[in-house]
Amino acid sequence: MSYTKKAKVESTSAVSLDRLSSLPPDIKVTILSKLNVLDAIRTTILSRAWRNMWTTSPKIIVSDLYGISDFSEGTTARSKFVTLVDLALLLHNGPLVSFSIRCLRIYHDVFDRWMHMLSRKKPRSITIKFLWGDYYKIPSSIFSVINLDYLHLKRCIIHLPQEFEGFKRLTVLNLKYFSSTDSDINNLISSCHLLNTLRLKYFEGISCLRIQAPHCSVYISPAKTEEAANWKNYLKQAFVSLTRIETLVIKRCIIGLPQEFEGFKQLTVLNLKYFSLTDRDIYKLISSCPWLNTLRLKYFEGISCLRIQAQTLQLLEVQGDFEDLHLHAPNLLYLTLGKTEAEQSDAVVGDKKNYLKQAFVSLTSIEELTISGSFLTYLSEGCLLAEFPGVFDRLRKICIEQCSWVWTEVLGACSIFWNAPNFRELEIRSFYRDEEFGYQPIWDNDQAEIEEPTLHHLVTVTISDFVGLEHEIALVGLLLRWSPALEELKIVREDGDVPNDECMFRALTKLLALPRASNKATIIVI
Structure with a gap:
């Protein structure tokens, strides 16, 4: 490099460095608040103006990013990290707004010291995340920081002084x-x-949880233990004082409503997963939420007749073992239905009243429907190809999950197609059971015949987890034959479950030979 070029580079570097040094103090503090302590300390080499600036940062962020596989290297790294945290807490000068620590290693021997030093800084936000090892007992010094507005603790023991x-x-x-x-x-x-947000996840030692926080959004998930798996965590009186909450998420619980329960008058989101409840209580719980907007009920027991009346409901997701569904939600936009049991119940066959069919009366506003293959079977056996009382004029997208495409599922899908004349997008996720199943004739001649629908507005179809079995090819053939406006049919292969490459090659050959109602339809295989 010539002397002239070298001088020019040095001059440019000096100008850049001078710009960093001349930044206003508040901008320097803002920059430092985005860095972890180690990187913040490294800024001291920039210039004299940055030398002690890191000690005034309103945030302290420390993270142990070293592995734990090599003992000797890990011991040295641990010692350096302990020194780093000590220095950060000791040398910090000025008000501390936020403290965050995230560790992979074990620091039981120094944890109390760190917390005592931290408590003297009186931060407004504390985040402590230990990712491995025994739980840490939170020392009494932390509970003396009465001005806290945010507290996040992971892997800890809580004992109040x-x-x-x-x-x-x-x-x-x-x-x-x-x-x-x-x-x-x-x-x-x-x-x-x-308190306006409360999250309690994977806890132990609590048998009766009483929550007195009327303005709080609550998220509850007991520990993943054998006791919790058997739903021994019984929540009954917890709802009495939560009448003003807006969001409630509960996982792995038995829920029993007390007699004095008056409802959640401001609740907009209710999310229940792995729970047990009775027909009466689930109906009372839902109907007592006049502003409910989002409802998710997944993997439940104890409910045979699910009754949902919610005028303001826009999103509903149901996945569980139930027999009948009574649904009145005139403003529903997004619906997901699935059953954990594919067997048909007596309640929807024969001459008995089909409540499931009646449930679709109020769904004329729905825009997106997600439904499982087992639920299609449930639907077809209860109201085989009968017209629903309402028509889904606004339905634009249909998603079908875990579909093995036996004939009853095809019938159930046709029931939906007939009553959704304007839907444009279809997504299907196939479900492969065993190799022999795919080579057997799935649709026998003695199966119930259907009047084939014409999908006038269907433009795109995506079939995921495609293996290339006969019933999947037959399904593609039906969709190509029924869709005069189809532009793209995308097939996503499931490489992990493909029986062999020869099978897939034969399947692709058959796919390309299928007749198409639309001259614009293209088949894309990825």
């Missing part, structure tokens, strides 16, 4: 993988008068 007076300003409490007692967790929650 006798002198604890509560977090008067706390708005968000997030606890995950923790252990506590009934009295401690209940006292902790009830002492946070401004």
